[in-house]
Amino acid sequence: MGTAELISLQLRMFLTMLVGLVFRKKNLISREGKKNLTDLVIYLILPCNIVESFMITFDEKTLKNFGMVFLVSVLIQVFCAVFAKLFYNRMAPEHKKVMQYATVASNAGFLGNPVAEGVFGSIGLALASVYLIPQRIVMWSAGVSYFTEGTDRKTVVKRVITHPCILAVALGLAFMLGQVQLPSFLDAALKDIGNCNTAMSMLVIGTILADVKPRDMLDRSIFLFSVLRLLLIPLLVYAGCLLFRIDPLVTGVSVLLAAMPAASTTAILAAKYDGDAPYASKCVVTTTVLSLVTTPLWSMVLLRAVG
Secondary structure: OOHHHHHHHHHHHHHHHHHHHHHHHOOOOOHHHHHHHHHHHHHHHHHHHHHHHOOOOOOHHHHHHHHHHHHHHHHHHHHHHHHHHHOOOOOOHHHHHHHHHHHHOEOHHHHHHHHHHHHHOHHHHHHHHHHHHHHHHHHOOHHHHOOOOOOOHHHHHHHHHOOHHHHHHHHHHHHHHOOOOOOHHHHHHHHHHHOOHHHHHHHHHHHHHOOOOHHHHOOHHHHHHHHHHHHHHHHHHHHHHHHOOOOHHHHHHHHHHHOOOEOOHHHHHHHHOOOOHHHHHHHHHHHHHHHHHHHHHHHHHHHHHHO
């Protein structure tokens, strides 16, 4: 993908988000409708898209890249967890919880997958799906523990292994390794549903942005966190990948997903466990809005590196 195609992709994604924003503002998509659309993406469209992304002919290099992107993701999660433990101690407890969770859990699964696919193609989506395994484990274990005194291990394990995207990765890997050829009608159905992923994901992001008031974004601590989440963390990942000469494609996917905004579950968990839900919502929305600028910039930098 060249620069012109990348700009075209970002503009299409932005316009789709704008449609979601307008429809939510006009209440053509209600709050319940927004939740339903989110569930549709997470439980059907994205899993179909993930499975389809693994329907490729693989070789030794592909398997090596899967292992490498998994390792890079593990190291990123370890770094983020250590950072979250050490650097928010001077904040108010209710704000500290939000920042800790938002540091280890980005919106890479919801927003990063369509961006990775758009920039790097189906192999980019497959790598992104593997990258997200460690993050999903951390966000439902250590992540939840930030809002609670303890975490029920049985519940954590159940949430992780039954997550539709984790199941889709396992199924996709099995199909790829076994070089399974699905019946043409089933393969076509997977493609048809999976191809809705980018449009539907951006539509939902637009409905999220519709509920924010501009004045709510003016918070110094959240702005500083946005710099950390959208610029500093991916910059460190990029430098580390270059230092250890990681494959350019693995580097591109890892950095792009490390540059995603705070996870939308930040606000959900804050509300569920009596945290500062408004502050968490501002964190999610502010980083998401700013990512509309930083994501295209990172995409252009990484495309040049891969190319």
